[in-house]
Amino acid sequence: MIDWQPLLLTLKLSLITTAVLFFIAVPFAYWLAYSRFKIKAIFEAVVSLPLVLPPSVLGFYLLLAFSPANAFGKFLDHYFNVRLVFTFPGLVVASVLYSLPFMVHPIKSGLKNLSPSLKEAAYTLGKSRFTTLTRILLPNIRPALLTGIVLSFAHTIGEFGVVLMIGGNIPAETRVASLAIYDEVQAMNYHVANMYSLILFTFSFIILLAVYLFNHHFSKADPLQ
Amino acid sequence: MIKFKAHKKLSSSTGPSQLDVAFELEQGKLLTIYGSSGAGKTTILRIIAGLTRAESGYVEANNEAWFNSAKNINLPAAKRSVGLVFQDFALFPNLTIRENLEFALQKGDDKKLLDELLELMELQQLQHMKPGILSGGQKQRVALARAIVRKPAILLLDEPLSALDDAMRYKLQDMIIKVHRNYKLTTILVSHHLPEIYRLSDEVICLEKGLIQKQGKPSVVFTEQKISGKFKVTGEIIEIIPADIVFIVSVLCANEIIKVVATASEVKELRTGQKVMVASKAFNPVIIKLGDS
Helix, strand or coil: CCCCHHHHHHHHHHHHHHHHHHHHHHHHHHHHHHCCCCCHHHHHHHHHHHHHCCHHHHHHHHHHHHCCCCHHHHHHHHHHCCCCCCCHHHHHHHHHHHHHHHHHHHHHHHHHHCCHHHHHHHHHCCCCHHHHHHHHHCHHHHHHHHHHHHHHHHHHHCCCHHHHHHHCCCCCCCCCHHHHHHHHHHCCCHHHHHHHHHHHHHHHHHHHHHHHHHHHHHHHHCCCC | CEEEEEEEEEEECCEEEEEEEEEEECCCCEEEEEECCCCCHHHHHHHHHCCCCCCEEEEEECCEEEEECCCCEECCHHHCCEEEECCCCCCCCCCCHHHHHHHCCCCCCCCHHHHHHHHHCCCHHHCCCCHHHCCHHHHHHHHHHHHHCCCCCEEEEECCCCCCCHHHHHHHHHHHHHHHHHCCCCEEEECCCHHHHHHHCCEEEEEECCEEEEEECHHHHCCCCCCCCCEEEEEEEEEEEEECCEEEEEEEECCEEEEEEECHHHHCCCCCCCEEEEEECCCCCCCCCCCCC
């Protein structure tokens, strides 16, 4: 029988990461989509970095940053009593950064593809920016929101390099499924590794399939999308 | 009373130009802004609505300053009492027709107005549908109704009827007249359809490259004073063909093509696409009823 702990941990990490990411990414994507600031390009580049960097690079720098031996880690440790190295909260922070482009990009392009007159119409009807965002803009980019949520979720499930660097593979604390598979292979337990892999494989496939089916149905149901 | 003065750089497909326009509009009047594309018509509406900022000038509605560059006043769009009907209607696809109208209600507004508007615009049957499946004319009516829900100080209509066929256009002109009078609105319409302008407007401004060329009542602005014809229609030249020593000019007036004979010297000033007036002085036109209309 396999140990379910790593799978549950992966699920927990992915859910928390996705939820945190959603609330960070919506205002951020809104800003990227509509701001006319020139420095916007810098932020766009930073958001996209996790797409091209090896996860170990990101993990390495986060490890340095979070380490209590260095300024930022010391600051967190000293003032907030928070330690992010080799802990579950550290994994969440790292995962949020690592999956940022997967949430921000779909939401940003969803907003950019909306006709600007929708936003302007809401303003001329006396509505604030916040009401316009929650009642008009977000409901009209539902497929983009769903894509962002699912991609971030699935991407967090598949993390390896970052969680290894920052989490350190501690059982029941930071040993997620992808690390467990690696461990089992190292220990020549191919059967257990196969069980984990198969579960992750099936699970990921089913979520992606559900998204594509839903978005397909949605675009058919609403000709304006 | 609406007071407007604005200066702004325009960049259009025909190259950069300057918008430099000032006008006043009395309460309850309907003003049409007429001009070729890129003349700055939509920009004027956007400046009034607060969606575009003018470099200098002022916008004042019923003695309330909405924009004043000298006093550094610039109310955001949401704080200005305007109703704007967009060229692309801008109906919210996620809301039903009724919800689209409801969205425009402010806190404490009476919901009875919704039913009244839905009835006036003949939209009761459609009120629980989403905008995606409506025809152009139906969307237009929803957009018009939604713009009026707030009982705006100014109703702004940006070429509202340009995408409609003639029958629908006529019906919607009726509706615009109806709501304009019913709710005592002050309305600014952007249009380049002459029959529509004649029918709807109290006053018209002809805009060219950002400047006002002519201003006044439509009958004065669009017709030269020197002709006192008994029979006048306006239209657009669609063809000029030489025939022996004269030319045959085909003019499209509403749905009809009128062929007029012109001499070579007269044709010199004409080109296809030009707006012209066809007048006849020598004959008495006769009116004959057509079917059951």
